[in-house]
Amino acid sequence: MAQEMTTQNTQDVAKNNGDANRRAMAFTPIVDIFERDETTVIMADMPGVAPEDVDVTLERRILTLHGKVKPYAPEGYRALTSEYRVGDYIRSFTLSDEIDQAKINATFKNGVLRLELPRSPEAQPKKISVKAG
Amino acid sequence: MLQTTYTPFNFADPFMDMRRMQSAMNRIFEGARGPGQSATYPPINLWAGEEGIMMTAELAGLTEQDIELTVKDNMLAIRGTYPDPETGDDTVWHRHERADGTFLRSIELPFRVNPDLINARFENGVLTVEMKRPEDDKPKHVAIKSS
Numbered sequence: 001m002a003q004e005m006t007t008q009n010t011q012d013v014a015k016n017n018g019d020a021n022r023r024a025m026a027f028t029p030i031v032d033i034f035e036r037d038e039t040t041v042i043m044a045d046m047p048g049v050a051p052e053d054v055d056v057t058l059e060r061r062i063l064t065l066h067g068k069v070k071p072y073a074p075e076g077y078r079a080l081t082s083e084y085r086v087g088d089y090i091r092s093f094t095l096s097d098e099i100d101q102a103k104i105n106a107t108f109k110n111g112v113l114r115l116e117l118p119r120s121p122e123a124q125p126k127k128i129s130v131k132a133g
Numbered sequence: 134m135l136q137t138t139y140t141p142f143n144f145a146d147p148f149m150d151m152r153r154m155q156s157a158m159n160r161i162f163e164g165a166r167g168p169g170q171s172a173t174y175p176p177i178n179l180w181a182g183e184e185g186i187m188m189t190a191e192l193a194g195l196t197e198q199d200i201e202l203t204v205k206d207n208m209l210a211i212r213g214t215y216p217d218p219e220t221g222d223d224t225v226w227h228r229h230e231r232a233d234g235t236f237l238r239s240i241e242l243p244f245r246v247n248p249d250l251i252n253a254r255f256e257n258g259v260l261t262v263e264m265k266r267p268e269d270d271k272p273k274h275v276a277i278k279s280s
Contacts, residue, residue: 030230036223045231047191047258072259074187077180080243081155084176084191111193111258 025087
């Protein structure tokens with residue numbers, strides 16, 4: 001889904017960082033974020049991106065999702081109507097909890113990136129039992 | 134001398150009204166449904182060629198089974214249902230931006246298409262539908278004889 005005009009905290013159309021050869025525009029993918037069983041799940045819509053072109057990086061607490069799109073233009077056809085534009089997807093998040101980096105699980109299916117970020121054991125709330133004196 | 138550009142087989146003009154019509158209709162029905170989802174969902178891109186027409190739509194999160202395509206004459210309908218988001222008593226939502234629910238969109242094509250020659254693919258969340266014009270409906274070149 002190309003909701004490129006949705007206003008979010010970040011810039012809608014991100015700039016191309018460095019890589020001047022890539023002409024494609026970059027959009028902010030729409031996401032679902034929910035938490036369950038000490039695991040934070042991020043699902044990001046990246047239609048048109050092949051699984052091998054998805055790049056997820058976690059640096060300190062900044063999680064960056066990047067999906068590269070191969071522009072598609074059918075041969076022998078010319079554009080008639082264009083209701084959505086095609087481009088790369090970039091979005092960054094600052095994670096509030098300590099994430100167990102070794103256990104991050106990322107899957108990509110039908111244009112949706114699913115990230116499972118389990119909280120590290122140290123960051124999980126500990127229960128302190130109070131003894132009667 | 135004034136030069137005029139002349140393209141003998143110009144596709145652009147006959148479709149211009151079509152596009153204007155489509156966008157006018159989109160404006161009328163915009164916001165006819167609930168907030169967040171416009172009446173013209175999903176957004177589509179159309180390509181036209183001499184042989185037929187190509188349509189693409191971004192439908193991330195769906196599978197082939199969730200999409201239903203119907204074609205009659207020059208009307209194409211896309212119907213789809215997003216899988217329910219994983220919910221539970223212990224689920225805490227932080228952001229919910231992705232689409233859910235059911236959508237239906239009808240698209241008027243600039244010409245009739247042959248229902249037997251439709252090629253639909255769904256890859257990485259992008260639906261591509263290739264439609265061909267019926268043989269008897271294609272524009273014909275008319276040879277002009279000199280007397």
